[in-house]
Structures are given as C-alpha cells and as structure tokens.
Amino acid sequence: MSIMDSILNVFALGLAFAPVGLSVLLSKKILKISDLTCEASFGLGGCSYGIMVIFGINPLFAMILSMMFGYISGLMTSSMMSYIRFNSLVASMITAGIIQTILLKSNSIRGLNVWVQNSLLGQMSAINNLLLSGFIVLIITFLLFRIINSEYGLGMRIFGSGRIVSESLGINSINVLNSGLGISNMLSALGGILTVQITGEFPIGIGNGCFIFGLASMMLGEKITKSDSIKSILIGCFFSSIIMQCVIKFITYYGYDLGEEYRSIILAVTLIFLVAFKKGNQELTKENV
Amino acid sequence: MINIEDIFVVFYAGTPLERVALRGVNFSVKDGEVVSILGNNGAGRTTLLRFLAGHITLNFGRLWYNGKDITSQSLEERSNIFSSVFFNDNVCTAGDLTVLENLAAATIHHQKQSFFRPAIVPSMKDKFYDQLKNLNFMEMEKFIDEKVCNLAKPYKQVLALLVAVIKGAKVLLIDEHSTGLDVDTSKALLETTEKIIRSKKITTIMAINDPEFALKRSDRAIVLNYGQVVADFQGKEKEKLKLEDLFLSFNKKPEVFDKKYIS
Numbered sequence: 001m002s003i004m005d006s007i008l009n010v011f012a013l014g015l016a017f018a019p020v021g022l023s024v025l026l027s028k029k030i031l032k033i034s035d036l037t038c039e040a041s042f043g044l045g046g047c048s049y050g051i052m053v054i055f056g057i058n059p060l061f062a063m064i065l066s067m068m069f070g071y072i073s074g075l076m077t078s079s080m081m082s083y084i085r086f087n088s089l090v091a092s093m094i095t096a097g098i099i100q101t102i103l104l105k106s107n108s109i110r111g112l113n114v115w116v117q118n119s120l121l122g123q124m125s126a127i128n129n130l131l132l133s134g135f136i137v138l139i140i141t142f143l144l145f146r147i148i149n150s151e152y153g154l155g156m157r158i159f160g161s162g163r164i165v166s167e168s169l170g171i172n173s174i175n176v177l178n179s180g181l182g183i184s185n186m187l188s189a190l191g192g193i194l195t196v197q198i199t200g201e202f203p204i205g206i207g208n209g210c211f212i213f214g215l216a217s218m219m220l221g222e223k224i225t226k227s228d229s230i231k232s233i234l235i236g237c238f239f240s241s242i243i244m245q246c247v248i249k250f251i252t253y254y255g256y257d258l259g260e261e262y263r264s265i266i267l268a269v270t271l272i273f274l275v276a277f278k279k280g281n282q283e284l285t286k287e288n289v
Numbered sequence: 290m291i292n293i294e295d296i297f298v299v300f301y302a303g304t305p306l307e308r309v310a311l312r313g314v315n316f317s318v319k320d321g322e323v324v325s326i327l328g329n330n331g332a333g334r335t336t337l338l339r340f341l342a343g344h345i346t347l348n349f350g351r352l353w354y355n356g357k358d359i360t361s362q363s364l365e366e367r368s369n370i371f372s373s374v375f376f377n378d379n380v381c382t383a384g385d386l387t388v389l390e391n392l393a394a395a396t397i398h399h400q401k402q403s404f405f406r407p408a409i410v411p412s413m414k415d416k417f418y419d420q421l422k423n424l425n426f427m428e429m430e431k432f433i434d435e436k437v438c439n440l441a442k443p444y445k446q447v448l449a450l451l452v453a454v455i456k457g458a459k460v461l462l463i464d465e466h467s468t469g470l471d472v473d474t475s476k477a478l479l480e481t482t483e484k485i486i487r488s489k490k491i492t493t494i495m496a497i498n499d500p501e502f503a504l505k506r507s508d509r510a511i512v513l514n515y516g517q518v519v520a521d522f523q524g525k526e527k528e529k530l531k532l533e534d535l536f537l538s539f540n541k542k543p544e545v546f547d548k549k550y551i552s
Contacts, residue, residue: 146405147404147405149407149408149409150402150403150404150405150406150407150408151397151400151402151403151404151406151407151408152402152403152404153408154386154390154393154394154397154402154408154409155394155397155402157383157385157386157390158383158386158394160385161383161384161385161386162379162380162383162384164344164364164380165379165380165381165382165383166383167343167363167364167365167368168342168343168364168365168368168372168373168380168381169368169383169394169395169398169452169456170365170368170369170398170456171365171394171402172365173365
C-alpha cells in the first residue's frame with residue numbers, strides 16, 4: 001500500500017468513525033444518557049455486515065439490515081430503562097453483554113481471518129473507501145441535523161432537560177427515548193459497517209473504546225467550533241473524528257509502534273487531556289459557577 | 290369544573306417511614322375560578338398540586354374534570370388540562386433550551402410531532418417577542434435567545450406561565466412561585482400572574498404564602514392543615530373575612546383527627 005493510499009485510508013477511517021461521534025452526541029449531549037450500548041452496536045453492525053456480505057447478500061441490503069440491528073440494540077436498552085426502570089448505565093451494559101455473546105457466537109459461523117471482498121462501489125481501493133464513507137456520512141449528518149431541528153428533535157432536547165418537563169409538555173418520553181437511543185445505536189452500527197468496509201476485517205473487539213472515541217470527538221468538535229449550536233457541533237464532530245483517527249494512526253504506526261490493541265488507552269488518555277483542557281479554559285457562566 | 294373527591298396520598302406506605310400527606314381532601318373548583326391554597330409548611334399544599342399535575346399517584350380517591358374521571362391519567366395525558374408553575378422551576382421549563390425554543394415546544398404540544406418539519410420557523414420569533422413585550426415584565430423580551438438555565442428565577446416563572454397559555458392549558462397550578470424573591474419582583478410577578486390568568490380566564494389553583502393576595506385577588510381561599518381542608522372561604526364569607534381570621538384558621542384542627550399520622 002502506497003503512502004497516499006495509507007493517508008486516504010486514515011481519512012476514510014476517520015469518516016467511518018464520524019457516525020460514532022454523532023451517536024454519542026445524540027445520546028450524551030441531547031438525551032443526556034450515558035449509553036454504552038454504542039460499543040456493542042458498533043461491533044454488531046460491523047460483524048453482521050461482514051457476515052452477510054461473505055454469504056453473498058447484497059452489500060446495500062446488508063448495510064440497511066445491520067443498521068436495523070443497531071436500532072434494535074438501542075431499543076433493548078431504552079426498553080429496559082422505560083419499563084423495568086433500570087439505570088442507563090446498567091441497561092446499556094446488559095445489552096452490550098448480550099450483544100457481545102452473540103458476536104462470540106458469530107465466530108463459529110464466519111471462521112477466522114475472513115476478509116470482506118465485496119464493496120458497494122465495486123473494488124475496495126482507498127479512494128473508493130474515502131468517497132463511500134464521505135458520501136454516506138455527509139447524508140447521515142444532514143439527516144441528523146434535520147431531525148434534531150425538527151419538532152421531534154425539539155422533543156428529544158426537552159427530554160434531555162428532564163422527564164417531568166417533557167411529559168408536562170405532552171411529549172411521550174418513552175417514544176422519544178426509544179427512537180433517540182435507536183437512532184444513536186443505528187449510527188454506531190453504521191460506523192462499524194463503514195469500518196469493516198474499509199479495513200476488510202471484523203474482529204469481535206472492533207467496537208472496544210468506541211464510546212470513548214465518540215466522547216472525545218464530540219468534545220474536540222465543541223472545542224474546534226467554539227460554539228454551542230447543534231450545527232457547529234455536528235460539523236465539529238465530523239472533522240474531529242478525522243483528527244482523532246489521524247492522531248491514533250500517527251501514534252500507533254509512526255510513533256511508538258504500540259499496535260492497534262492499545263487504541264483504547266490512547267483514546268482514554270486523549271479524552272482525559274481534552275476534559276482537563278476544557279475545564280481549565282471554561283468561562284464563568286451561570287451554569288458552571 | 291374540577292372535582293377532588295376524598296383524596297389520600299400516603300408516602301412510603303406500609304413502611305416505618307409511612308407518612309400521610311393528604312387525607313380525605315374534598316373540594317370542587319368552578320371554571321375560571323382563582324383558588325388560593327393556604328396553610329403552614331407541611332400542610333399538604335404542594336402534594337395536592339403535584340398530585341393534580343400528575344407527578345405523584347393517589348392511594349385513594351377520585352379526580353374528575355368536567356365529569357370525566359382522570360384519576361389514572363398520566364402526567365403526559367393530564368398535560369392537556371393542567372399546566373404547572375412550581376417553586377422548583379426545573380420541572381416547568383427546559384433549562385438547556387432557549388426561551389424561544391421553550392415557547393415553540395408549547396405550540397407543538399399534543400400535535401403529532403414530525404421528524405422533518407422544523408420546530409422553529411422565522412415568524413415565530415417575532416410573534417413570541419411581541420407576546421413577551423406585551424407582558425411588560427422586567428424587559429423579558431430581551432432574553433428571547435437566552436438559555437433558560439441562565440435566567441433569573443422570576444423570568445423562568447413567567448416563561449412557565451406563558452408556556453401554559455400558549456399550550457392552551459385549562460387549569461393552571463401554581464406552587465409558591467413568588468417565594469424567595471425580593472418584594473418588588475414578587476409584586477411584579479404576582480401582578481403579571483394575575484394579568485395572565487384574568488385575561489385568559491384560566492382556572493387557577495394557587496398555593497401561596499401571601500395571605501393578602503389570597504384575600505384581595507383570589508375568588509376563594511382554602512386552608513389546609515394536617516393534609517385536610519380546615520377552612521374554605523368563598524363568596525360573601527370571603528369578602529367579610531379579615532386577615533387576622535385567615536391567619537387564625539391556619540392552626541385550626543381538622544374535624545376528624547387521627548393522631549397516628551402526625552409527624
């Protein structure tokens with residue numbers, strides 16, 4: 001692989017991870033829920049897509065189906081929260097555990113080291129990957145922007161302010177939670193699909209550290225755009241995930257040669273650095289005094 | 290018309306911490322009536338209003354609105370009828386949203402919310418700006434684009450009142466919304482409240498710490514003690530009522546009195 005191809009692939013991977021940032025933005029920033037399901041739904045999306053493509057299912061159909069699986073995983077978490085009144089962390093960890101077990105089972109179906117040969121754009125060249133990721137992520141970002149600014153999106157933002165407020169304004173909080181977490185996990189699954197599409201492999205631990213990545217890219221996005229508006233944060237998320245991916249690749253390949261398995265540590269350190277940086281530079285507003 | 294029938298609210302029922310907050314509250318409120326609920330701390334005023342709003346559930350009793358039993362309706366279902374302005378302003382308005390967004394949320398109340406129809410259209414801002422200006426409350430219109438969490442308490446309370454008006458609430462529940470404010474602001478807030486409820490003819494049930502307001506401005510004054518109605522002043526009886534007599538009624542013991550429930 002030439003240097004140009006590597007660079008293009010890093011950019012493509014950055015774009016592939018952008019939906020994860022958007023997913024965390026939706027759950028953490030808008031619904032104010034710490035949803036760890038996105039780690040599992042990333043893997044679920046990627047693995048189910050990979051398996052379906054290997055079995056000869058149309059990649060586009062496989063993509064839609066895998067995104068639906070992501071939606072269902074979000075629905076599982078939200079149902080536990082709404083009907084059994086589980087805490088968001090507990091509910092999301094249970095769902096993540098269930099999905100992880102399914103993924104382990106999938107090991108026996110797919111065998112080891114199977115590469116995805118098909119692609120939506122035919123051959124899996126670096127430029128095709130970049131175009132594919134860019135096109136899909138742009139559409140998804142635009143759609144998410146429209147949803148957040150819609151009447152339903154306003155309902156989601158009110159839900160984030162408190163369940164009592166949203167219900168006293170006539171908003172069905174169970175519906176909002178279901179669709180919010182569903183869309184959030186669908187985005188995460190899309191991230192997994194695009195990653196599998198680019199890298200061509202789908203290890204079970206593909207989604208490890210996803211939540212931290214999303215959180216870090218969301219915060220970096222806020223820092224880059226220096227704005228509180230949804231539009232700016234969405235655009236910031238888009239660029240910051242590319243920057244984050246570049247940083248990871250730089251450290252793992254060209255820096256200390258740590259290897260991909262240390263990605264979570266790098267992400268965690270970056271996140272801590274970002275939080276410390278953010279807290280240190282906060283302006284005194286009524287919210288944080 | 291609201292009928293409150295023999296309402297019992299027991300917290301931590303069946304445990305050593307059991308506490309009866311309301312025991313057999315009975316009264317009716319006519320359409321357009323402004324009712325003040327008075328009483329000492331712990332008398333059950335807030336519990337009564339929180340029950341009416343749908344925040345807490347009943348142990349016994351019935352609640353009727355225009356002949357329809359709404360006892361088992363949830364907070365979301367009751368939001369068609371009731372709107373609340375509580376001392377805890379965080380349960381009335383969305384703090385992370387701007388004033389404009391809060392008002393826009395009230396307009397889409399109980400509509401089928403669309404995934405793609407924008408929540409805020411350009412004409413909304415001018416409309417709400419004018420509405421805020423007409424209220425003439427401490428230049429509130431200047432804060433239309435400000436996040437609600439950054440606003441002072443009286444602005445939040447007025448916003449909650451306006452949200453109630455915009456969403457077309459039939460009954461307004463107000464719980465000590467002017468408590469903790471300085472004298473001038475409190476007076477301005479009460480005047481604005483009265484202006485809104487009288488102009489829109491909204492039925493109002495108002496827990497208040499200002500007996501003078503209850504005596505002069507409201508149509509009826511109900512006094513609660515130990516979770517029961519101990520006095521109900523209305524019509525000519527209320528007109529003749531003196532402030533001292535109203536104060537005296539605060540410590541009146543209920544007719545049916547069970548010492549078990551005193552904490």
